[in-house]
Amino acid sequence: MDILVFTTVVLPFLAAIALLLLRDKGSRSLVVVGAAVVLAAASLALVGQGSFEYSPKSLLGISLDGLIMLLDFALLIVILIMAVTKLKSTLVAALTAAQVVGLVYLEFFMGHGPAIAAPAMFADKLSLIMVLVISIVGSLICVYALGYMPEHEEHLHLAKSKQPRFFFFLVAFLGAMNGLVLANNLLWLYFFWEVTTFCSFMLIAHDGDETSVKNATRALWMNMTGGVAFVFALIFMQKSGVGLYLSELLKPGFSAAGAAAVIPLFMLCYAGITKSAQVPFQSWLTGAMVAPTPVSALLHSSTMVKAGVYLVLRLSPAYSGTMLSGMLAMFGAFTFLTTSALAVGQSNAKKVLAYSTIANLGLIIACAGINTPAAITAAIVIIIFHAVSKALMFLCVGTIEQKIHSRDLEDMRGLYMTMPKTTIVALIGVVTMLLPPFGVLLGKWMAIESAAAVKYMPVTIMLALGSGLTVMFWARWAGILLSTPYPKDVPAEPQPSTVRAPLVLLAYGAVLLSLFVPFLYGGLIEPAVRSSHKAAGYIMDSLNFVSAQGIFYIYPLFLVLGVGFYLAWKAARKVNPAECVGPYLCGAQATDDNKAFVSTGRANVGYQAGNFYLSWIFGEDRLSGPINMVSGVLLAVMLGLLLGGVI
Amino acid sequence: MGKLLLATIAVILAPVIGGLVAGLDRKCTAWLQSRVGPPILQPFYDVFKLLGKSPMMMNPWQILTVWVYLVSSMLTVFLFFLGSDLLLMFFVLTIGAVFFVMGALSTQSPYAQVGAQRELVTMLTYEPLIILVFVSIAMVTGSFKVSEVFTYGKPLLYQLPLMFVVLGYALTIKLRKSPFDISACHHAHQEIVRGVLTEYSGPQLALIEIAHWYDVVFVLGLCALFWATSFWGCAILLVVTYFAELVIDNVTARMTYKWMLKTVWGWGLALSVLNLLWLYAG
Numbered sequence: 001m002d003i004l005v006f007t008t009v010v011l012p013f014l015a016a017i018a019l020l021l022l023r024d025k026g027s028r029s030l031v032v033v034g035a036a037v038v039l040a041a042a043s044l045a046l047v048g049q050g051s052f053e054y055s056p057k058s059l060l061g062i063s064l065d066g067l068i069m070l071l072d073f074a075l076l077i078v079i080l081i082m083a084v085t086k087l088k089s090t091l092v093a094a095l096t097a098a099q100v101v102g103l104v105y106l107e108f109f110m111g112h113g114p115a116i117a118a119p120a121m122f123a124d125k126l127s128l129i130m131v132l133v134i135s136i137v138g139s140l141i142c143v144y145a146l147g148y149m150p151e152h153e154e155h156l157h158l159a160k161s162k163q164p165r166f167f168f169f170l171v172a173f174l175g176a177m178n179g180l181v182l183a184n185n186l187l188w189l190y191f192f193w194e195v196t197t198f199c200s201f202m203l204i205a206h207d208g209d210e211t212s213v214k215n216a217t218r219a220l221w222m223n224m225t226g227g228v229a230f231v232f233a234l235i236f237m238q239k240s241g242v243g244l245y246l247s248e249l250l251k252p253g254f255s256a257a258g259a260a261a262v263i264p265l266f267m268l269c270y271a272g273i274t275k276s277a278q279v280p281f282q283s284w285l286t287g288a289m290v291a292p293t294p295v296s297a298l299l300h301s302s303t304m305v306k307a308g309v310y311l312v313l314r315l316s317p318a319y320s321g322t323m324l325s326g327m328l329a330m331f332g333a334f335t336f337l338t339t340s341a342l343a344v345g346q347s348n349a350k351k352v353l354a355y356s357t358i359a360n361l362g363l364i365i366a367c368a369g370i371n372t373p374a375a376i377t378a379a380i381v382i383i384i385f386h387a388v389s390k391a392l393m394f395l396c397v398g399t400i401e402q403k404i405h406s407r408d409l410e411d412m413r414g415l416y417m418t419m420p421k422t423t424i425v426a427l428i429g430v431v432t433m434l435l436p437p438f439g440v441l442l443g444k445w446m447a448i449e450s451a452a453a454v455k456y457m458p459v460t461i462m463l464a465l466g467s468g469l470t471v472m473f474w475a476r477w478a479g480i481l482l483s484t485p486y487p488k489d490v491p492a493e494p495q496p497s498t499v500r501a502p503l504v505l506l507a508y509g510a511v512l513l514s515l516f517v518p519f520l521y522g523g524l525i526e527p528a529v530r531s532s533h534k535a536a537g538y539i540m541d542s543l544n545f546v547s548a549q550g551i552f553y554i555y556p557l558f559l560v561l562g563v564g565f566y567l568a569w570k571a572a573r574k575v576n577p578a579e580c581v582g583p584y585l586c587g588a589q590a591t592d593d594n595k596a597f598v599s600t601g602r603a604n605v606g607y608q609a610g611n612f613y614l615s616w617i618f619g620e621d622r623l624s625g626p627i628n629m630v631s632g633v634l635l636a637v638m639l640g641l642l643l644g645g646v647i
Numbered sequence: 648m649g650k651l652l653l654a655t656i657a658v659i660l661a662p663v664i665g666g667l668v669a670g671l672d673r674k675c676t677a678w679l680q681s682r683v684g685p686p687i688l689q690p691f692y693d694v695f696k697l698l699g700k701s702p703m704m705m706n707p708w709q710i711l712t713v714w715v716y717l718v719s720s721m722l723t724v725f726l727f728f729l730g731s732d733l734l735l736m737f738f739v740l741t742i743g744a745v746f747f748v749m750g751a752l753s754t755q756s757p758y759a760q761v762g763a764q765r766e767l768v769t770m771l772t773y774e775p776l777i778i779l780v781f782v783s784i785a786m787v788t789g790s791f792k793v794s795e796v797f798t799y800g801k802p803l804l805y806q807l808p809l810m811f812v813v814l815g816y817a818l819t820i821k822l823r824k825s826p827f828d829i830s831a832c833h834h835a836h837q838e839i840v841r842g843v844l845t846e847y848s849g850p851q852l853a854l855i856e857i858a859h860w861y862d863v864v865f866v867l868g869l870c871a872l873f874w875a876t877s878f879w880g881c882a883i884l885l886v887v888t889y890f891a892e893l894v895i896d897n898v899t900a901r902m903t904y905k906w907m908l909k910t911v912w913g914w915g916l917a918l919s920v921l922n923l924l925w926l927y928a929g
Contacts (some may be wrong), residue, residue, distance in 0.1 A: 344771075413755075414755070434741075434745065435738070435742045435745065436735070436738045436739060436742065441738055445734055445738060448778065448782070449734060449785075449791060452782045452791075453785075455927065457920070457923050457927065460779075460782050461775075461779065461919065461920070463778075464774075464775040464778035464782070465775045467775065467778060468770070468771045468772075468774035471741060471744075471745065471770060471771070471774060472767050472768075472771045474745075475744075475745040475748050475749065475767060476748070476752065476763075476764070476767055478745070478749050478752075479748055479749040479752025479753060480752055482706075482708045482752065482753035483752055483753055483754070483755055483760075484706055484708075484753065484755070485705060485706060485755060486705065486706050486707075487707070548789075548790070549789075549790050549791050549792075550732035550733075550735065550785075550790060550792055551731060551735070551792065552732065552735055553731075553735070557739070560718070560722055561718065561719070561742070564714070564718030564719075564722075565718075567718075568710070568711045568713075568714030568715050569711060571710050571714055572707040572710040572711035572714075573707065575702075575704065575706075579702050579703055579704065580704060580705055581703050581705060582705070582755075583705060583754055583755045583756030583757070583759070583846060584756050584758065584840065584845055584846065585756070585757070586758075586840065594755065607757045608757070609757040609760030610760075611764060612765075612767065612768060612904075614908075616905070617908070
């Protein structure tokens with residue numbers, strides 16, 4: 001047991017240090033691939049072990065509680081020094097100082113209550129699912145980075161490679177995330193939480209240009225507000241004599257203490273909201289795309305942002321039945337709707353992905369707020385499948401960008417002609433994000449039905465509108481990737497194997513995971529929901545998902561749609577190139593490649609068509625201001641109502 | 648087993664019904680416009696003629712997407728007559744709609760591109776409304792299953808009168824009737840080339856037409872749910888609804904997509920909220 005925990009949490013840190021010291025390419029590849037394989041295997045073994053509680057007391061003779069406290073202060077001091085010297089950001093400095101003061105007060109000036117016999121770490125099925133997602137998807141992204149980064153640095157013409165530092169933070173990130181989801185001691189959790197904040201700051205700022213540093217600073221201060229809220233939640237709990245352990249919060253009847261109990265919960269949820277870049281904090285995540293693609297993939301799909309929703313979801317039994325729960329549902333649904341709308345208005349592919357990520361995280365938070373077993377099931381399903389599909393999409397966009405030097409959707413027209421394999425993989429990504437019978441949609445189906453079941457009208461309406469918007473931006477992307485004349489002489493697409501392998505594996509993963517979803521549900525998801533909510537959301541009837549409200553067929557759908565798709569594919573393969581013609585241009589085609597038609601006076605007139613981005617309604621400049629205002633008000637109202645309960 | 652049989656029969660008969668509806672539609676429109684109009688079976692003649700033509704396309708993706716569109720529409724009808732989950736059907740219907748748009752976008756034709764973009768906006772317009780209609784049905788019957796509507800025992804129209812109007816909006820859009828025939832329409836005088844269908848011809852166009860018939864059967868089926876207690880009540884409701892669609896089609900002209908999005912979302916949401924509030928209070 002301790003060896004597996006050590007492997008998933010501490011080993012990435014050790015590997016990271018090795019990566020920092022070993023500067024040659026060969027050993028870097030060896031360490032990353034080795035760590036990836038070991039980490040994935042260890043996470044699977046950990047799941048095989050099942051749930052556990054574990055209290056490591058010391059590492060090499062040093063007491064762990066003390067060590068973590070020491071590292072906590074060290075980390076905060078480093079950030080403080082950076083904020084004052086390099087960033088010259090009073091805001092970051094103030095927020096960091098507030099945390100230092102809070103921690104000092106907590107550790108040295110507050111009476112520690114009676115010692116509580118709670119394990120420092122515990123893992124139930126939810127934690128294990130998170131460990132799996134982090135260790136497998138995250139590792140694949142790290143492997144991808146091996147192939148991506150040399151090319152990335154080639155464009156920057158660096159005198160000295162910054163890759164060692166980059167991989168140090170990338171791999172350490174995985175360890176911090178695993179520690180975060182396995183921690184039961186809230187002080188430990190807080191430490192890992194801050195490590196992820198710091199890592200993400202360093203990774204966003206990696207290229208070192210002005211924009212990178214500016215966006216990284218924004219990410220830092222937004223996440224730091226969450227950190228401050230976290231510390232205050234801890235102080236609050238200490239004051240009211242609750243032990244600083246997750247398991248204490250999750251004891252039945254905890255929220256019966258009324259608002260005094262709900263306030264720390266709100267603070268922790270607020271920390272989760274900042275970490276998951278929910279509105280009004282969405283700008284840090286959309287700004288994070290200036291970083292190299294592996295960072296975006298890692299932050300946006302499998303790790304950092306998932307930490308926030310993990311915490312909100314983890315605490316869901318504690319605030320079940322309180323006002324906070326309903327408000328979180330509203331807030332999440334609002335984020336889902338508004339960020340989906342913003343995604344429609346974007347032609348920048350990475351921004352579309354970023355907004356779509358925030359929307360999905362909002363959906364997860366909405367599910368946590370709905371807080372029925374069915375909704376919690378939905379949340380977990382979306383966490384898993386979104387991680388895989390979104391990591392895939394990000395890596396695709398990064399690969400495409402290195403080839404065509406643009407991340408604009410309009411420049412991806414007819415990509416199949418230059419990058420056939422990557423295009424197909426990207427299409428798989430889009431389809432698994434958007435359509436049944438794949439996992440993300442199963443989650444969405446569960447979410448809408450559970451919202452309807454509890455009659456949360458505003459939430460349901462927002463989810464319905466958001467779904468429509470989602471279809472719009474995914475469908476058009478898929479369409480223009482295919483926008484080609486008859487594909488003949490499509491060149492083969494050379495790619496380094498460290499790039500190709502993660503892409504292909506994730507594409508297979510997205511499809512196969514959906515294919516095995518009934519077993520995934522029975523083995524992991526249902527036990528996770530049961531352990532927190534004492535009931536299952538769905539019963540399996542011949543491997544279909546059945547609830548009181550409805551039914552979602554898995555294998556019948558796969559069979560019919562699979563056979564249909566296969567036949568369609570065969571019909572398409574039979575196309576005779578001689579039957580293919582150029583587009584209709586309302587005039588005689590002027591050239592062989594159908595790029596123009598003959599107009600009056602024998603003039604050749606070209607043509608161009610673009611997507612509707614509906615910026616008159618969905619443009620960032622139109623929407624961001626009102627969205628930030630409304631969401632800020634929502635958060636303030638939440639806090640106000642809860643505080644009102646105390647006073 | 649009986650359900651499966653019924654659903655299978657429905658999938659076989661749906662194109663016949665859909666085609667007949669299309670024929671009657673033309674005949675009635677002609678009557679409204681003081682013309683004689685084509686024979687009732689004209690849509691079938693058209694489709695058979697198209698099927699017999701030699702194929703012409705721009706790339707294989709078009710073939711792929713058309714077939715997927717047809718399969719998903721058939722599956723939607725199948726699930727409906729199986730008495731299955733409405734929301735699931737909606738998602739299956741979305742597969743077809745998405746692939747249809749992808750097919751149009753895969754051509755490089757500027758007309759098809761614009762048509763596809765407009766089709767996306769129409770999808771964006773009607774999809775949330777359909778979900779809300781399903782949610783309201785679930786609020787009344789306590790389930791998303793079609794079979795539960797039949798065991799409910801009272802016509803849904805009594806409790807969801809405004810939702811029926813909301814569904815009417817979606818129906819008008821789905822039938823490609825004015826003023827919402829934005830992406831492709833049957834009236835040559837207000838069409839840029841052929842919108843989203845520009846680059847489809849011959850057998851592919853026939854398949855799209857057949858898939859569209861399936862879709863029509865599905866949305867009419869949804870309307871029928873609002874009076875599921877008696878055959879005649881249901882029949883009268885459908886006839887009246889469809890005739891109203893024809894009248895609307897003939898007295899309005901195509902509007903812009905901006906207008907459609909604003910109007911339909913505005914009215915659709917307002918009516919939905921009113922109706923749901925009334926249910927909630929009731």
